[in-house]
Amino acid sequence: MKDTFKNDINIGLSANEKSLPSKYFYDKIGDALFVKIMNLPEYYLTKAEFDIFKNQTQDIIDTLKIAPDTYFELIELGAGDGTKTKELLKVLSHKNYAFEYLPIDISLNALEQLETRLSKELPKVKVTKKQGDYFEVLEGLKNSHHPKIVLFLGSNIGNLGDAEAKTFISNLSDALNKNDKVLLGIDLIKPEHIVLPAYNDKAGVTKAFNFNLLHRINSELEADFNLQQFSHTPEYSENTGIAKSFIVSDKNQNVTIGALNKTFQFKAGEKIHTETSRKYNDDVLGSILKNSDLSIVTKLLDSNKYFADYILEK
Ligand code: AVJ
Numbered sequence: 001m002k003d004t005f006k007n008d009i010n011i012g013l014s015a016n017e018k019s020l021p022s023k024y025f026y027d028k029i030g031d032a033l034f035v036k037i038m039n040l041p042e043y044y045l046t047k048a049e050f051d052i053f054k055n056q057t058q059d060i061i062d063t064l065k066i067a068p069d070t071y072f073e074l075i076e077l078g079a080g081d082g083t084k085t086k087e088l089l090k091v092l093s094h095k096n097y098a099f100e101y102l103p104i105d106i107s108l109n110a111l112e113q114l115e116t117r118l119s120k121e122l123p124k125v126k127v128t129k130k131q132g133d134y135f136e137v138l139e140g141l142k143n144s145h146h147p148k149i150v151l152f153l154g155s156n157i158g159n160l161g162d163a164e165a166k167t168f169i170s171n172l173s174d175a176l177n178k179n180d181k182v183l184l185g186i187d188l189i190k191p192e193h194i195v196l197p198a199y200n201d202k203a204g205v206t207k208a209f210n211f212n213l214l215h216r217i218n219s220e221l222e223a224d225f226n227l228q229q230f231s232h233t234p235e236y237s238e239n240t241g242i243a244k245s246f247i248v249s250d251k252n253q254n255v256t257i258g259a260l261n262k263t264f265q266f267k268a269g270e271k272i273h274t275e276t277s278r279k280y281n282d283d284v285l286g287s288i289l290k291n292s293d294l295s296i297v298t299k300l301l302d303s304n305k306y307f308a309d310y311i312l313e314k
Helices: 002-014 028-038 044-055 057-063 083-094 108-121 134-140 162-174 192-198 205-220 282-289
Strands: 072-077 099-105 148-152 181-187 230-232 235-237 242-249 253-257 262-266 271-278 295-301 307-313
Touching: 002 205, 002 253, 002 262, 028 205, 044 057, 044 083, 044 192, 044 307, 057 083, 057 295, 057 307, 072 083, 083 099, 083 108, 099 108, 099 134, 134 162, 162 282, 192 235, 205 230, 205 242, 205 271, 282 295
Parallel strands: 072 099, 072 148, 148 181
Antiparallel strands: 181 307, 230 242, 235 242, 242 271, 253 262, 295 307
């Protein structure tokens, strides 16, 4: 684990255009900062998707065409704290649908917390937690021939570049049978004055979230990043629909990473790309799904039309 981190940091900072993988945001401190982000006034994504799950629950069930008497598996990739999913589970449970909920996450800790909460709040729901890599777990679920519904919420797919997203979709599709469904939550392309503040909040939480990467490198890889000498600068283009976050070096400076025995040079104004947060529309999603076995059935929008939950079918 530590070696992959070390190697990935080395590769990212040795490149001509420096970058750091956003997946390393999520240690204990990063997880807590992300919870704070979801509650920020500027971060509209979570509230928008919650609005869909809370106010269009029956539409979700109807468009998924779940038969009341057929046992199905509701699988969630990266379940987090389950706030949105709970709205769906509540209705499914009250209406006595026959199903099992299988949250998949890399973090066993997150899964255990979710399981404990659900057992108190929705004791009737059968929860089977699955710790591990999404596709390894999905592969293991292939033997079951129950209909599957896979939830992938929160615009998590937005962290992937378009080529990676295509690979992701094709792997996901391979793990499903004909007629299985995917509920894909994605942030929609919208004007810069709405998107940018979501990644540059007034309270500085998103900055701290990005800088946590430098913290981690300092403490886990014996490095000497001086956090006072870097800035957080997100960018967004409504034309491409792609938001990118950067950490920028405020001056010419050297940083030594002890664990790598290596010194890195940063020029004044030089950028480190830390995260991609892609926004979608029907055309962008259409091009990602092209040549895959998944197609769009319909989409549900929040009241501001900021966010969409697309229903895909194999
Ligand atoms: C969890 C990947 C959807 O890109 O909006 C929030 C992560 N980064 N603020 C996003 C994030 C900065 C988030 N996703």
